[in-house]
Amino acid sequence: MDKDLYKNICEQSRFEVFYKKHSKNLHDFLYYKFGERLSPQDKTQEAFIKLWENCKKITPGKAKSYLYTTANNLMLNEVAHQKVVLKHTKIERTNYSNESPEFLMEEDEYRKKLEKAIANLTEPQRIAFLMNRTEGKRFKEIAEILDISTKAVEKRIYGALKKLRKEIDGI
Amino acid sequence: MEREVLIKKWLSNNLNSQEFQAFKQLEDFNELTRLNAALQDFKPQELESDIELERLNIALKTKSKKQNNWLKPFMRIAAILAICIGSYYYTTTLNTNIATEFAQKENIVLPDDSQVKLNAKSTLAFNKKSWEDARNLDLNGEAYFKVAKGSKFTVHTTAGNISVLGTEFNINNRNNLFEVICYEGSVKVEHNKTSRILKPGESFLILDNKLVERPKTDDTSPFWINNESSFKSMPYAQVIAEFERQYNVTFSVNNIDINEVFSGSFAHNNLDIALQAITIPLNLAYTKNNNKISLKRE
Numbered sequence: 011m012d013k014d015l016y017k018n019i020c021e022q023s024r025f026e027v028f029y030k031k032h033s034k035n036l037h038d039f040l041y042y043k044f045g046e047r048l049s050p051q052d053k054t055q056e057a058f059i060k061l062w063e064n065c066k067k068i069t070p071g072k073a074k075s076y077l078y079t080t081a082n083n084l085m086l087n088e089v090a091h092q093k094v095v096l097k098h099t100k101i102e103r104t105n106y107s108n109e110s111p112e113f114l115m116e117e118d119e120y121r122k123k124l125e126k127a128i129a130n131l132t133e134p135q136r137i138a139f140l141m142n143r144t145e146g147k148r149f150k151e152i153a154e155i156l157d158i159s160t161k162a163v164e165k166r167i168y169g170a171l172k173k174l175r176k177e178i179d180g181i
Numbered sequence: 182m183e184r185e186v187l188i189k190k191w192l193s194n195n196l197n198s199q200e201f202q203a204f205k206q207l208e209d210f211n212e213l214t215r216l217n218a219a220l221q222d223f224k225p226q227e228l229e230s231d232i233e234l235e236r237l238n239i240a241l242k243t244k245s246k247k248q249n250n251w252l253k254p255f256m257r258i259a260a261i262l263a264i265c266i267g268s269y270y271y272t273t274t275l276n277t278n279i280a281t282e283f284a285q286k287e288n289i290v291l292p293d294d295s296q297v298k299l300n301a302k303s304t305l306a307f308n309k310k311s312w313e314d315a316r317n318l319d320l321n322g323e324a325y326f327k328v329a330k331g332s333k334f335t336v337h338t339t340a341g342n343i344s345v346l347g348t349e350f351n352i353n354n355r356n357n358l359f360e361v362i363c364y365e366g367s368v369k370v371e372h373n374k375t376s377r378i379l380k381p382g383e384s385f386l387i388l389d390n391k392l393v394e395r396p397k398t399d400d401t402s403p404f405w406i407n408n409e410s411s412f413k414s415m416p417y418a419q420v421i422a423e424f425e426r427q428y429n430v431t432f433s434v435n436n437i438d439i440n441e442v443f444s445g446s447f448a449h450n451n452l453d454i455a456l457q458a459i460t461i462p463l464n465l466a467y468t469k470n471n472n473k474i475s476l477k478r479e
Binding site for chain 2: 026029030033034037038041042046050051054055058059062120121124128140142143144145146148149164167168171174175178179
């Protein structure tokens with residue numbers, strides 16, 4: 011946890027540093043947790059605006075958890091929680107391939123299976139696992155973001171992997 | 182068990198080269214790599230931090246404008262200004278008040294060097310700020326004025342207004358008594374609907390709401406400023422009232438006509454001599470008990 015060098019982060023430059031450090035992680039967290047539909051980008055913005063408005067009341071040590079809680083609440087306020095289905099972001103990639111049709115079909119099928127398998131993960135598993143796999147974050151970093159122990163992160167991620175393997179490859 | 186450790190290390194990007202070789206030998210190495218490759222497609226669109234920050238800053242600026250953050254310090258300044266202006270206005274329009282107690286006299290020099298002597302148990306009020314525009318005074322009781330030459334000088338009393346340009350005069354405004362004596366220059370007296378201009382030595386006297394004509398006096402100033410009270414054909418009640426004011430005593434009278442006319446004077450510095458001065462001429466006897474004096478016919 012950062013030491014409280016300052017009383018708050020109301021200073022513009024400090025706020026920007028804080029923004030650069032946390033905005034991407036927050037955005038990704040919101041994306042993995044709630045999917046794309048509720049615009050994690052906008053919720054990230056709103057959470058930072060809320061933080062700025064209340065910056066005098068929040069010590070730097072509390073700012074991160076305030077940010078995540080606020081963003082989370084903003085999401086929850088909008089819609090009752092629904093099952094999240096994460097989609098592939100790159101769909102056009104098949105255009106330039108010269109692979110055989112069977113292979114492409116198989117690829118497509120594999121991705122659909124994967125989508126379904128990810129949707130079937132528990133929410134904590136999904137968040138930790140995708141942060142690890144797609145963002146390349148280490149267990150420790152994820153533990154910091156989520157405010158949980160490294161051991162718990164490891165458990166979630168490994169559990170997620172096992173579950174995916176089981177659904178896709180039947181192991 | 183070995184397998185699980187390897188996979189966990191792989192997950193946390195912690196494999197060394199030896200372990201990596203071992204990991205490669207795992208039977209499901211291909212499946213894992215394939216899964217990993219496919220997972221990369223689940224990346225969210227990259228958050229463009231710089232553009233987003235710009236957007237945030239704009240949002241914050243417009244928001245803070247709406248929130249009127251600037252209004253707070255402005256309000257503070259406005260409040261301080263209001264208090265300053267208010268207190269300035271209040272203090273400058275506030276009248277200067279001078280009051281005398283029993284047996285006390287006060288000399289006052291007005292802003293234009295006019296002089297006022299205030300007799301016992303009297304009050305005088307005037308405004309320093311507006312003095313240059315209009316020389317106005319409020320008087321309750323008795324005072325002697327030496328007015329410096331200048332614009333109109335007006336004394337407001339409950340019985341009427343006295344206005345002059347530059348002169349010396351005495352005003353005595355007590356219960357049932359309103360007396361103005363001019364000593365120098367000329368004085369204009371307004372009482373109810375009558376108005377009169379007094380020349381030196383002339384006086385204007387209202388006793389019990391009746392105008393009393395009196396001969397000219399040769400005095401150049403009232404007696405009381407020399408610590409003596411002088412009466413010419415005054416009702417005895419007025420004499421007693423003045424005596425009470427000068428000595429801070431109370432009289433009780435038995436069988437005496439307080440409307441009887443008295444001429445004479447008493448000094449302000451010796452109670453016994455003063456008492457004799459107002460009793461002997463009328464053949465009265467007095468007894469003294471602390472501050473209470475009772476008068477009887479001898």
